[in-house]
Amino acid sequence: MAHDKPISRAVIKRLPRYYRFLGELLKSDIVRISSRELSARMGLTASQIRQDLNCFGGFGQQGYGYNIQELHEEIGHILGLDQRMDAILIGAGNLGRAVANHMDFDNRGFHLSAIFDENPQLIGQRIKNIPIEHTDKMESFCKINHPMVAILCIPKTATKAISDRLIALGVKGFWNFSHYDLLNQHSGIIVENVHMSDSLMTLSYEIKELLKEKS
Amino acid sequence: MAHDKPISRAVIKRLPRYYRFLGELLKSDIVRISSRELSARMGLTASQIRQDLNCFGGFGQQGYGYNIQELHEEIGHILGLDQRMDAILIGAGNLGRAVANHMDFDNRGFHLSAIFDENPQLIGQRIKNIPIEHTDKMESFCKINHPMVAILCIPKTATKAISDRLIALGVKGFWNFSHYDLLNQHSGIIVENVHMSDSLMTLSYEIKELLKEKS
């Protein structure tokens, strides 16, 4: 059932979206769904769905389709959402607070266990009942708790130094919202750069093109 | 100089990153850069950079490289960052406030001109000196100001209804942070879904894989 072929990055990037749609379907009373039906709802081709899901072994049944609950659980498992890795947040400004409050870490495979900031005024405040500590405390915290992931909501000038400290402390993954490009050049370190700005610029380009077409 | 070949989406997605790196280089005293040098800094191949930039015409010079300032400006222009399209924000909760405060709209081709929310307690408060108005006022505002883009930081249950209203009012682009998948099925409408959750799940998968390799 579990194939050993390396799964392409393109497929992995689509899995969360499948997971989301299947989660919605779970709330309805529909039990099964065909690739064709799902493709119509998601706006992609049925063959792509079939091929994607097949990378992980056949969850579907001919003449029946896919069982929604089973498929949802299986994708969740593939993504590792059923694990519970400790994550820490660095930077409790506007963005950090929004991320901490807005994201459902516990249903995404993570548990937010500490928050750090450099601003003395913020120390002691609580977000989601987690106290904000000074970044000086990062070392002592990590040596005891060994968080796997750090969420970086800090200015780009601070990013390099902070990430180096955290790598030395055994942090393996970064969810990076800062405008600094963390390259995953260190082997054994995973970086997911978010870069909302880039997404906004892409939108700018596309709207410009749209208006150009019309004229 | 301006080729008419359709530019692939993959190239467009890379442009903001080039723009960012070139912006950093501008601050140094370096005037020119070769594709090889830039590729080393950005962690990709030199030939990809040359091919990407060539889509828009030859900005480089053999034996010299690329002039950083010229290239930076040119990419900014291609992305449309020198335009100033009106954008409105819907939803002034945690996330909406963070987006409004954190993003540098004016250097990304947009101008944030109004903020709407349904929560009566927020009405009248100001973010970046823009007053929060009730969503009831969207219609009258749009009929006068014709904003081109809407930024959606609202619950997924509200997304469909709000976006339909805005499309009817002439909004052409959506920067969608809600967990609802806006498909750009309406022709003439551009949607950029952000989905931070998806990015977090991808990170979860990759860390899981990393840990698996080691064992």
Place this chain on the structure above:
DNA sequence: TTTTATTGTCAACACATTTGAAAAACGAAC
């Protein structure tokens, strides 16, 4: 004028997506 550096471009390659044919499972009819 020669040498060196570096682009622009094209062809080969790798990767991703789509198509098509075959096999499997379901459900209805007998």
Place this chain on the structure above:
DNA sequence: GTTCGTTTTTCAAATGTGTTGACAATAAAA
């Protein structure tokens, strides 16, 4: 209970797209 047609997956092959490597052309430097 068996058969048959339909649905739908699975697997393999073909197409399409994106990336990389090689090299001729060209500009700068010496």
